[in-house]
Amino acid sequence: MGRAEGRTGLNLEDWTRRILAGEIRAVARAATAIENNAPEAAALLAAIERHRGRALVLGVTGAPGAGKSTLVDHLVRHYRAQGKTVGVLAVDPSSPFTGGAILGDRIRMQDHHADPGVFIRSMASRGWTGGVARATEGIAALLDASGRGVVIIETVGVGQGEVEVARLAGVVAVVLVPGMGDGVQAIKAGLMEIADVFVINKADHAGVGELEREIHQEAPGVPLVKTVASQGQGIAELAAAIESRSGQPRRRMERAGGFEIDHLGIAVRSIDSALRFYAGQLGLALAHRETVEQERVHVAMLPVGGSRVELIEPADSESSVARSIAKRGEGLHHVALRTARFAEAVERLRAGGARILNEPRTGAGGHTYVFVHPESTGGVLLELIEEKE
Numbered sequence: 001m002g003r004a005e006g007r008t009g010l011n012l013e014d015w016t017r018r019i020l021a022g023e024i025r026a027v028a029r030a031a032t033a034i035e036n037n038a039p040e041a042a043a044l045l046a047a048i049e050r051h052r053g054r055a056l057v058l059g060v061t062g063a064p065g066a067g068k069s070t071l072v073d074h075l076v077r078h079y080r081a082q083g084k085t086v087g088v089l090a091v092d093p094s095s096p097f098t099g100g101a102i103l104g105d106r107i108r109m110q111d112h113h114a115d116p117g118v119f120i121r122s123m124a125s126r127g128w129t130g131g132v133a134r135a136t137e138g139i140a141a142l143l144d145a146s147g148r149g150v151v152i153i154e155t156v157g158v159g160q161g162e163v164e165v166a167r168l169a170g171v172v173a174v175v176l177v178p179g180m181g182d183g184v185q186a187i188k189a190g191l192m193e194i195a196d197v198f199v200i201n202k203a204d205h206a207g208v209g210e211l212e213r214e215i216h217q218e219a220p221g222v223p224l225v226k227t228v229a230s231q232g233q234g235i236a237e238l239a240a241a242i243e244s245r246s247g248q249p250r251r252r253m254e255r256a257g258g259f260e261i262d263h264l265g266i267a268v269r270s271i272d273s274a275l276r277f278y279a280g281q282l283g284l285a286l287a288h289r290e291t292v293e294q295e296r297v298h299v300a301m302l303p304v305g306g307s308r309v310e311l312i313e314p315a316d317s318e319s320s321v322a323r324s325i326a327k328r329g330e331g332l333h334h335v336a337l338r339t340a341r342f343a344e345a346v347e348r349l350r351a352g353g354a355r356i357l358n359e360p361r362t363g364a365g366g367h368t369y370v371f372v373h374p375e376s377t378g379g380v381l382l383e384l385i386e387e388k389e
């Protein structure tokens with residue numbers, strides 16, 4: 001650490017300390033470093049990693065022009081009135097050069113510019129690239145770690161956008177407007193699937209009842225709020241619906257049987273030489289490295305979409321990974337699945353007679369996990385991880 005001096009004139013420890021203290025300038029500089037994928041960004045993100053997880057992270061997505069920014073503007077006022085600090089990240093993957101929508105956002109959001117309790121960052125890009133995904137995740141983590149009570153990510157529901165938002169946000173609000181022709185059918189299934197809360201905005205237009213029926217049919221039981229954002233109507237109701245969904249398991253996860261692939265563990269003799277392939281040639285980003293004393297391994301995490309590749313290097317010859325490499329050579333070591341209903345899943349496996357290798361234990365990153373023996377799983381060591389809410 002401390003290598004990030006020079007370009008910014010800030011040393012990493014100082015910079016991190018200021019970020020964690022919520023100093024706006026340090027946060028703004030870090031956001032820029034992350035957006036530009038500057039050399040110091042990875043170190044900063046690693047340093048703040050364990051300080052995130054306190055913010056309510058809200059995703060607001062929907063069709064272009066649905067009124068997302070107007071809603072966000074009012075939500076910001078609402079949270080400020082409650083004394084909460086807010087960070088807003090507006091990601092516009094559709095306006096590469098003109099940045100028209102973003103400009104609009106800026107003008108509306110200018111009201112908040114004198115308020116240090118509101119931090120706003122816009123990113124325009126051409127489509128959802130790996131770079132945009134990385135920057136979005138990094139800046140959301142940054143705002144969270146800097147102590148913002150609420151972090152709002154606004155993005156148009158196009159391309160990979162909604163998938164990313166669903167992955168990053170604790171609660172996703174999908175904004176629809178009445179009179180969209182084919183109605184809900186016209187909306188990408190992916191967008192309907194990730195909603196924790198539906199918003200029918202522009203409820204001053206005709207066709208509200210019809211849209212409401214369609215949504216209820218498509219996604220029964222999901223909270224639905226009607227708003228006229230341009231007049232600030234329905235905002236308190238929306239905030240209440242968001243509140244009621246925060247801390248609940250995500251809907252998308254429920255639909256997938258409650259599991260997502262957290263990571264693929266690959267046993268290697270040397271992380272440094274494996275990185276020459278995974279980072280150097282394949283181009284994955286190295287999110288962070290650590291040593292897990294408990295498992296006697298060094299690990300490197302490289303995000304891939306919603307999951308990660310985990311490179312595992314034995315720390316000593318006693319490590320079970322060292323024995324695995326001695327026996328079978330390098331290669332896929334385990335598959336890790338993540339679930340919010342961890343205790344329930346472990347119970348089900350026990351009841352079914354699966355060979356669970358350890359009592360649930362908590363790792364360095366604070367997550368709880370068990371391993372299941374390959375003889376129960378069709379030959380792959382399986383790790384089950386508890387999804388933290």
Ligand SMILES: Nc1nc2c(ncn2[C@@H]2O[C@H](COP(=O)(O)OP(=O)(O)OP(=O)(O)O)[C@@H](O)[C@H]2O)c(=O)[nH]1
Nearest residue numbers: 064065066067068069070101201202203228229230
């Ligand atoms: N009639 C009516 N107009 C609205 C309402 N909410 C927003 N608008 C208007 O709709 C237009 C688009 O609003 P935005 O908030 O920029 O929509 P957006 O979804 O952020 O748009 P993009 O970021 O470009 O995708 C603006 O002219 C708003 O004033 C509403 O409830 N009723």
Ligand SMILES: [Mg+2]
Nearest residue numbers: 068069101105
């Ligand atoms: Mg907008």
